[in-house]
Amino acid sequence: MEGHQRNLHLYDRFNARVVGVSRNDVTTLKFWSDELELTFPILSNPVGHIGMWFGALPPAYPMFSRKTVIIDRQGVIRYMRNGTPDFHDILKTLKKLNAEEVKS
Amino acid sequence: MHRSRSLFSLFLVCFFALACAPVAQQDVILKSVGQRAPIFSAATSQGTLFNYDLDYYGKHHLIMTFFPAAYTPI
Amino acid sequence: MMRLLLLATVALLLCACAAPAPPVVDPLAALRRADGTVVWQEEYAFLTPPAPWSLVSLDEDDYSIAFAKECSDYFPCQSTLAYAEEPFGYSDDFDKRAKEFFKRFLWASRVVFDEPQLEPATFNGKPALVARVEGKERVKGQKVAAKVVFARRGERVVGFYYTQWRPEQIAYDPVDEQAFDAFVDSFKFVKPSFYEQL
Numbered sequence: 001m002e003g004h005q006r007n008l009h010l011y012d013r014f015n016a017r018v019v020g021v022s023r024n025d026v027t028t029l030k031f032w033s034d035e036l037e038l039t040f041p042i043l044s045n046p047v048g049h050i051g052m053w054f055g056a057l058p059p060a061y062p063m064f065s066r067k068t069v070i071i072d073r074q075g076v077i078r079y080m081r082n083g084t085p086d087f088h089d090i091l092k093t094l095k096k097l098n099a100e101e102v103k104s
Numbered sequence: 105m106h107r108s109r110s111l112f113s114l115f116l117v118c119f120f121a122l123a124c125a126p127v128a129q130q131d132v133i134l135k136s137v138g139q140r141a142p143i144f145s146a147a148t149s150q151g152t153l154f155n156y157d158l159d160y161y162g163k164h165h166l167i168m169t170f171f172p173a174a175y176t177p178i
Numbered sequence: 179m180m181r182l183l184l185l186a187t188v189a190l191l192l193c194a195c196a197a198p199a200p201p202v203v204d205p206l207a208a209l210r211r212a213d214g215t216v217v218w219q220e221e222y223a224f225l226t227p228p229a230p231w232s233l234v235s236l237d238e239d240d241y242s243i244a245f246a247k248e249c250s251d252y253f254p255c256q257s258t259l260a261y262a263e264e265p266f267g268y269s270d271d272f273d274k275r276a277k278e279f280f281k282r283f284l285w286a287s288r289v290v291f292d293e294p295q296l297e298p299a300t301f302n303g304k305p306a307l308v309a310r311v312e313g314k315e316r317v318k319g320q321k322v323a324a325k326v327v328f329a330r331r332g333e334r335v336v337g338f339y340y341t342q343w344r345p346e347q348i349a350y351d352p353v354d355e356q357a358f359d360a361f362v363d364s365f366k367f368v369k370p371s372f373y374e375q376l
Contacts, residue, residue, distance in 0.1 A: 011167065017167070018167040026151070031174070033150075038149070041148035044148065053134065056170035069170070071160075075140050077139055
C-alpha cells in the first residue's frame, strides 16, 4: 500500500484513483490505514463478492490473493495482474489510457 | 380443481427446469480484461461509502489492489 | 622397474585425487567495466564490496541489489548492505521518510529499535540524510546496528541500507561499515529513472 501512496501524485497526473480491497472489517482497516497514514480508501468486503468477481478469491481460501485491477473511465477492465503490484506496469497502463483519451 | 392442478403442474415444471439448469459456473461471474466492471459499493477505512458508479464511473480510471489482510506487507 | 611403475601409478593416483582449488568466480564479471565498476540493470554503476562480501539473490521488492557477509565465529555474525530503489515509506521529505521507513524496517525480526540519529549529508552532490540506529532482540540476546542513507534519484527518495548483526555482548566490526560507505560513495546513476522518464 505504501507503493500506491508513493505514487498518488502520478495517479493524479493520469486521472486515476486507487483503492485497496480486503476482507477485513472497517474498524481493522481504519486502524491499519491510520498507522500507515494512507490517504486513499481501503474497501472492506467481508463477504468477498468483489474479490470473487475479479478473481481474487481463491477457492476454499479465507482471504483475497494479491491482485491488481485497473478499470478505465468508461467502466471497462483494462488490466489485471496477480501478485504484488507492479508499479511500473500500473503507471505504464495509466499513461496509455490517458493517451488514448487525449487522442479521441 | 382443474385450475389448481394446472398451477401445480406449472409449478412442478418450473421447479424441475430450475433444478436441472446448469449450476452457474464461476466463469460466468468472473470478470476479465475487456469486460465491463460490475456495479459495486463497499464501506471504507475512511468511514465513507465507496460507490463505483457514483464516484468513479465516467470520472476517473480506478486501480483496485486486492490484498489478503490488514497488517500484511504489500 | 616394477617398483618404479608402482611409484608412478601411486603418484598419478594421488595427483588425480587431489581436489583442485575451486576457481574464484566473479558472478558480476560480465557486468564489470574496465574501471572495476559494475553496471547493474543498465541503471546504476558501483564498486562491489570486497570478498568475502557476496551478492544476495533477493525476490523482495525492497532491495534493488544487496550484498552479504557472514562469519562463523559466533551467531549471529552477519552484515548486509543494499541499495533500494523504493525504500519503505512514501514521503519525499527525508525526515518524514525516515520516520515512515523505520516503522517497517526489519519489521519481522522482533527487534526493538532506539530512536534513529539523523544527520544531513550529501550524495552525488545532492542533499541526503543519514540515519543511524541500533536495535535489540532481547529474547535471543542479539543486536543489530543499522545505517540508512536516504538520497534522491530525480524527485524520488532512494535508500542505501547497512546492517550488522552480532550477539549482544560482542562488539561491532567497523570494517563492514567502511565497505558500505565505499559502496555508497562509488554509486552512480547511469540513466534517468523510470519515473523521471514517465
